[in-house]
Amino acid sequence: MSKTIAVIPGDGIGPEIMTATLRVLDALDCGLSYDFVDAGMVALEKHGDLLPKATLDKIAEHKVALKGPLTTPIGGGFTSVNVTLRRHFDLYANVRPAVSFPGTKSRYENIDIITVRENTEGAYRSEGQTLSEDGEIAESVARNTRAGSSRIVRYAFELAVRKGRKKVTAVHKANILKTSSGLFLNVAREIAKEYPQIEFNEMIVDNTCMQLVMNPYQFDVIVTTNLFGDILSDLCAGLVGGLGLAPGDNIGERAAIFEAVHGSAPDIAGKGIANPCALLLAAADMLDHLDMVAKGDRLRQAIRDTMTNDRDSVTPDIGGKGSTSSFADAIVKRLAA
Numbered sequence: 001m002s003k004t005i006a007v008i009p010g011d012g013i014g015p016e017i018m019t020a021t022l023r024v025l026d027a028l029d030c031g032l033s034y035d036f037v038d039a040g041m042v043a044l045e046k047h048g049d050l051l052p053k054a055t056l057d058k059i060a061e062h063k064v065a066l067k068g069p070l071t072t073p074i075g076g077g078f079t080s081v082n083v084t085l086r087r088h089f090d091l092y093a094n095v096r097p098a099v100s101f102p103g104t105k106s107r108y109e110n111i112d113i114i115t116v117r118e119n120t121e122g123a124y125r126s127e128g129q130t131l132s133e134d135g136e137i138a139e140s141v142a143r144n145t146r147a148g149s150s151r152i153v154r155y156a157f158e159l160a161v162r163k164g165r166k167k168v169t170a171v172h173k174a175n176i177l178k179t180s181s182g183l184f185l186n187v188a189r190e191i192a193k194e195y196p197q198i199e200f201n202e203m204i205v206d207n208t209c210m211q212l213v214m215n216p217y218q219f220d221v222i223v224t225t226n227l228f229g230d231i232l233s234d235l236c237a238g239l240v241g242g243l244g245l246a247p248g249d250n251i252g253e254r255a256a257i258f259e260a261v262h263g264s265a266p267d268i269a270g271k272g273i274a275n276p277c278a279l280l281l282a283a284a285d286m287l288d289h290l291d292m293v294a295k296g297d298r299l300r301q302a303i304r305d306t307m308t309n310d311r312d313s314v315t316p317d318i319g320g321k322g323s324t325s326s327f328a329d330a331i332v333k334r335l336a337a
């Protein structure tokens, strides 16, 4: 199969981890070609625009993008490029797997939870946020729709079926937020009936936080609204040792953008010690999306084997003595074995 994807190297450590990731993808022999485009500070410096139209056009053309982290300039009225991309392409599903990896400091082992977060509705609409002129009263509107709730819940169940998962938990606060969260929960209950092979349960968000910390093994796939998903997916990342190994997939009907959850890490940019794993795991999810599931699984296994057996090659953030490139070299070697 031959497929061209848009590649956004990004800011800070972005180009370093992207180079490593593409080297590993090439070693997997996926038949991918890369169309490099700019976004973030690099784009602002080169083209005077954080998100040039040419970049949006290329993502629309190829429908799949692999994206490095982007620095959001502080002040100056800049909107986050990530939020703009989500809106522009209606990337309604934010899929965040939290999986334990060997040699990572974490409270639990063998965690494997996928959070499916609604990415376009809820309390995240900037047009629903107001502050009175005297600065005394702030309001924000949480707006969920039947259509938006249906498509995210359906996405979560379809993902569970595709990945052989057993259970979907709908997380809500419908006891208090009776309309916005109530609509989401009612839709989740209705759609769950269409998937009798998948166990369905529902849980209030505050209890979910406690349950995740006390007994995370009861969770498989979590589906929830925008704000709860934002918080719960970071909580899940914390269960497996932080954001360093967390991929984030942003999926819509017209496009899908795969990225690491972490940022551009300006403190270590240019030092050659950035961990490429989160972006590599996002690339593995991208291969699944492109119907190359066996290659995605092979990549995940090679990362796992490298982290178990080649400790000297891995980067310092996960206890190794290696660099971004020695980490990628070791993974490439495992893929060739």
Ligand SMILES: NC(=O)c1ccc[n+]([C@@H]2O[C@H](COP(=O)([O-])OP(=O)(O)OC[C@H]3O[C@@H](n4cnc5c(N)ncnc54)[C@H](O)[C@@H]3O)[C@@H](O)[C@H]2O)c1
Pocket (backbone or CB within 6 Å): 013, 017, 068, 069, 070, 071, 072, 073, 082, 244, 259, 260, 261, 262, 263, 264, 265, 266, 267, 268, 273, 274, 275, 276, 278, 317
């Ligand atoms: N998806 C994105 O593009 C995205 C996400 C988050 C933050 N950001 C942006 O990134 C910039 C920096 O944000 P921040 O400092 O709050 O968060 P960050 O994730 O960039 O860094 C937090 C800490 O984690 C470390 N770290 C992050 N990624 C690492 C990696 N791959 N390997 C080793 N260590 C790693 C950093 O060195 C730093 O100490 C900001 O401009 C922010 O807006 C972008």
